[in-house]
Amino acid sequence: MEISRHWRLKQQRYALVGEVCPHCDVKIFPPRDVCPVCGGEAKTTFAFSGKGEVFSYTTIYEAPTGYDQTVPYTIALVKLDEGPMITAQLTDLGEQPVEIGMPVEMVTRKLRNDGDERGVIVYGYKFRPAWKMPSQA
Amino acid sequence: MSDVILAGIGQTEVGEHWDRSLRSLAAEAVRQALSDSGGLRPQALFVGNMFAPILSRQAHLGALVADFSDLTGVEAVTVEAAGASGGAALRQGYLAIQSGLVDVALVVGVEKMTDQVGFGVEEALATTTDSDYEAVAGLTLAAQAALVMRRYMTEYRVPADGFAGFALTAHAHGAGNKFAMFQKAIKPETYARAEMVCEPLNLFDVAPNADGAAAVLLTRRDLLSKNFQHPLVRIAGAGVATDTLALHDRADLLWFDAAHLATARALKQAGASLDAIDFFEYHDSFSIYAALSLEANGFAQRGVGWKLAAEGALALNGKFPCATMGGLKARGFAGGATGVYQAVEAATQLRGAAGKNQLNGVQMGMIQSLGGPASTAVTHILERIDI
Numbered sequence: 001m002e003i004s005r006h007w008r009l010k011q012q013r014y015a016l017v018g019e020v021c022p023h024c025d026v027k028i029f030p031p032r033d034v035c036p037v038c039g040g041e042a043k044t045t046f047a048f049s050g051k052g053e054v055f056s057y058t059t060i061y062e063a064p065t066g067y068d069q070t071v072p073y074t075i076a077l078v079k080l081d082e083g084p085m086i087t088a089q090l091t092d093l094g095e096q097p098v099e100i101g102m103p104v105e106m107v108t109r110k111l112r113n114d115g116d117e118r119g120v121i122v123y124g125y126k127f128r129p130a131w132k133m134p135s136q137a
Numbered sequence: 138m139s140d141v142i143l144a145g146i147g148q149t150e151v152g153e154h155w156d157r158s159l160r161s162l163a164a165e166a167v168r169q170a171l172s173d174s175g176g177l178r179p180q181a182l183f184v185g186n187m188f189a190p191i192l193s194r195q196a197h198l199g200a201l202v203a204d205f206s207d208l209t210g211v212e213a214v215t216v217e218a219a220g221a222s223g224g225a226a227l228r229q230g231y232l233a234i235q236s237g238l239v240d241v242a243l244v245v246g247v248e249k250m251t252d253q254v255g256f257g258v259e260e261a262l263a264t265t266t267d268s269d270y271e272a273v274a275g276l277t278l279a280a281q282a283a284l285v286m287r288r289y290m291t292e293y294r295v296p297a298d299g300f301a302g303f304a305l306t307a308h309a310h311g312a313g314n315k316f317a318m319f320q321k322a323i324k325p326e327t328y329a330r331a332e333m334v335c336e337p338l339n340l341f342d343v344a345p346n347a348d349g350a351a352a353v354l355l356t357r358r359d360l361l362s363k364n365f366q367h368p369l370v371r372i373a374g375a376g377v378a379t380d381t382l383a384l385h386d387r388a389d390l391l392w393f394d395a396a397h398l399a400t401a402r403a404l405k406q407a408g409a410s411l412d413a414i415d416f417f418e419y420h421d422s423f424s425i426y427a428a429l430s431l432e433a434n435g436f437a438q439r440g441v442g443w444k445l446a447a448e449g450a451l452a453l454n455g456k457f458p459c460a461t462m463g464g465l466k467a468r469g470f471a472g473g474a475t476g477v478y479q480a481v482e483a484a485t486q487l488r489g490a491a492g493k494n495q496l497n498g499v500q501m502g503m504i505q506s507l508g509g510p511a512s513t514a515v516t517h518i519l520e521r522i523d524i
Binding site: 100111112122 | 256257259260262263269270271272273274275276277279280283284285287288291334335336337338383384385386390
């Protein structure tokens, strides 16, 4: 049971809330309160759009405890439109092959089971192929 | 300041030691190192280990190893820096001697990876990543390496079997190391046919998890006994550096900056240039990391590190021998013991005692261990002193 550890990250896990540097406007995720570019204090919250593209990806067959029920799964480095890169699973892929540069968008999904039936189910962000208007498809 | 000498070395066989415990492996390596030194007694013990608290439910290894090595009373602590734990422990031993406060320091790297199997091991390995932002997504260490490797192969247009040379080199060298987990050379077809672990990473791009312990006894040159039995090997330079913990926070995914910085610091201290390095024990936990280490350390231009392996340059008779006793791939990846194994192997080469794998006329060797994708890098430069 690791309730507080996951609870305190709910803003990041459910809404991709990071920070923006008030000095140089760099967008920061995950929040670290210090701008990695200019070194200034950066505590202004910033909600990311959840849009991005696949920078690299692979498929996992041998998973850690808590993830073993969902193998195989695809995991990616996603470059967010606002700049930062994050690590997340890809989901809702269907038959669509994954490729570098593929546009994706954030969705909320179950990440892992924390042990037995009384354990916490951890929810958070995954990414799916970006939805397009039918006319654009 | 007197030179810091590797006065005693010891190592156990690397493998799946179902019948051996953490403490018995460590004690065996310690006994060998003490005996090899001609009877020096340590005042301080630094234990490099990454997973005992998780996989063996055993923390407090300083006291444990001291106790079961018949060294009770000695100052002892554990040093942890993921896969670089052993290298980091060696660094602490070196600093202790250099400080002048400790005359004889014992450095032990020990890892017991097989006390659990399956999902639990992957979970333990994943704790070395960013737990809140990497491991929570189900990332594994192999997947992390695969993400880097795919990007590397895409950007530099590396063919599908481009990394085969690393496994071929490692296994060829493991064949001459009686402590290695794998002592058999492999053929290119074996690599080409191997199953995928995390595409594009196949089974032979991944070093096998294993149990093992290695130990090094350090002292000042002026404290060695008059009848010391071995050629003298000193630590000429040491450097440690860090990078972002999470892979996704790297400004440049294909550059191991910590490896670059650690080596620059070690070379500066040694007063040596890269040309003086006769061989390199790199951290080939994954073949892509060996390639990036060669590049970050300046032994290859960016994007062509893999070609050194493909061309055979890293072989014992090549122009720049690497992983001379099998590396992590063939000797086996005994977690936090790795950096100490590298020190033992490099000292063996410099003493001229490497048997079938002996390099000719080597004077200076470099060892480097990495924590994760070089989130920590530890470099030591070892040098033979001719009297």
